[in-house]
């Protein structure tokens with residue numbers, strides 16, 4: 480297993496180009512199942528997760544043409560060879576579960592394993608199933624699989640989600656595009672990736688309106704066609720590099736950045752005393768931090784447009800170096816503080832109680848061996864290590880490879896002392 484070796488204390492200076500959004504790309508790739516015509520996606524990030532989903536789609540019979548290293552991915556689901564998504568391919572990544580609705584909508588039946596994914600709480604799929612069932616699907620959960628059928632097709636329905644779920648909103652939206660009649664989704668997620676997916680679906684001939692608001696309206700159509708769509712830039716990657724620059728100090732400009740959807744993070748960084756220059760039209764975000772101390776800022780994670788849970792771990796790393804105490808509340812996931820004890824190994828002072836972490840800023844962090852526990856947690860360790868004195872070795876970075884494209888190259892190009900070490904610890 481690869482590790483990262485990071486020697487802290489080098490400010491970051493330069494430019495970093497932001498890749499396509501992992502979370503958007505995954506759902507857009509799944510959308511290929513809705514049409515017998517080719518879907519071409521550009522700006523697709525080369526990541527373990529996106530490659531993994533491409534494999535699952537290929538298993539189902541989708542023709543996938545996506546050369547190594549390329550960012551353009553061609554998917555053609557003209558005919559599927561199977562509508563069964565096996566356990567081995569769904570358990571590793573939760574987003575794979577979203578193949579259920581599109582296959583059901585197009586073929587009238589599908590069998591998909593219950594998902595696994597990051598170890599951040601129970602993460603059930605009850606809302607996904609509730610929405611499909613409201614659309615007339617017969618669902619049977621048996622032996623770890625969901626067996627779904629809608630012999631006469633899915634029907635438009637009125638679904639009120641009891642709380643916001645990104646995955647369930649996207650799943651229901653995709654299935655509803657091919658249902659008979661109109662579906663209304665209330666208390667829908669407003670994440671920018673939902674709008675990206677809705678844009679692509681509309682280009683495919685779907686009739687989705689209201690994306691970006693809490694009410695989505697989808698008028699079902701008989702068939703969808705192929706299209707070409709560019710994946711939106713990754714707001715989580717952009718936010719992560721912004722915090723890396725804020726922690727290590729320096730002057731970094733993020734290019735191809737989704738500036739307009741990073742409001743909550745930009746506010747928090749500015750409150751912490753970091754200079755942020757956002758140019759929405761140019762898609763650039765400049766982060767400058769000199770010798771000034773960071774101020775402690777408290778945050779609650781919230782559905783979009785609130786502070787994203789996927790940036791919580793990174794913000795905690797930053798706050799561990801702030802002047803004062805910050806309180807970080809995680810309201811989305813129940814067990815998403817696994818990075819706290821690892822950050823403490825670097826000298827951070829963090830006390831976790833339930834869904835709240837109290838972070839008392841310290842003057843210096845010191846390098847130590849640490850272990851990545853999930854995708855976003857692992858990158859918080861990288862951020863802390865960049866700002867720490869001495870050398871840190873982060874093990875189990877396969878978590879990082881799931882969601883960050885060429886992370887170490889992008890940081891090294893800005894002056895970070897970071898290198899990938901192959902194989903296990905010596």
Ligand code: UD1
Pocket residue numbers: 502503505573574600601602603604605606607608643644645646647788789811812813
């Ligand atoms: C997506 C993102 C993930 C992000 C999360 C919240 C992808 C691939 N992943 O995950 O990076 O952290 O949104 O912004 O896009 N829940 C239920 N029942 C359900 C569905 C969800 O109880 O049927 C709960 C979850 O356990 C969680 C909360 O709802 O506590 C929100 O989860 P959800 O928004 O669905 O997250 P994902 O779509 O899985």
